[in-house]
Amino acid sequence: DQQVKQNSPSLSVQEGRISILNCDYTNSMFDYFLWYKKYPAEGPTFLISISSIKDKNEDGRFTVFLNKSAKHLSLHIVPSQPGDSAVYFCAANSNSGYALNFGKGTSLLVTP
């Protein structure tokens, strides 16, 4: 069963606006969450992460919010730029496991 879910396959946002990508998880043992960005024909690139002891982590235009009670996290990109157009993967891990559990990805298109 998919333990990390990204229910929106695609999202279109105008340049300069906020992009919000959502992710839900089912395993309460997950304690570390990551977002990856992937361009076509390239490997995923690590973007930002958050530990379960925090509810927010910010890095430049990118902010990740974690709501543990709802088992939900989101990635905010402000302001969105055309170069942000890519597939974004949410991933999660627990300190008892080695591997990351990935969602299926959300394709973001930022239009000029």
Place this chain on the structure above:
Amino acid sequence: DAGITQSPRHKVTETGTPVTLRCHQTENHRYMYWYRQDPGHGLRLIHYSYGVKDTDKGEVSDGYSVSRSKTEDFLLTLESATSSQTSVYFCATQGFEYEQYFGPGTRLTVT
């Protein structure tokens, strides 16, 4: 970015032939991973390694084997390739925290 290379980058092979994909890292990371990416499935773990000669199975390990004889190299072998193994394969290493760094991928087509 971590220095991760994959070879070959593209390969077309016939059903039933063995195939080996190579991952090479220059970061001296202990943990290494092989994933496959397919439409509608995201990234799924095939095998991983937690040290030289220490490997374990992931979610979709059937039909695959791995070997790690030295820290920098992690090999993925398809013993007898099938059309269902047509995919894009990514190697990754793990950094200080849980973040993983990915190679550029190998696109494998089994005809």
